[in-house]
Amino acid sequence: MNQRTIVLWSALALLVYCAFLVYLGATLTPERAEALFSETGWFEDLSAFLWFLLGVILFLADRRSRDARA
DSSP states (O other): OOHHHHHHHHHHHHHHHHHHHHHHHHHSOHHHHHHHHSTTSHHHHHHHHHHHHHHHHHHHHHHHHHHHHO
């Protein structure tokens, strides 16, 4: 996989993630949404992991492009 492919897959994953958030916001009751998205909810932990994963993917994509140029 080249850098462009990795970045495109990452962008697609972010779009799917955003669509999922919109879906949850539109379908959950206010009480359930508050419990899900609160600082103590599981979504907060999942979000941190997904942002970390995105950072690793982009870091590796940048590193691969530097290795290819050398």
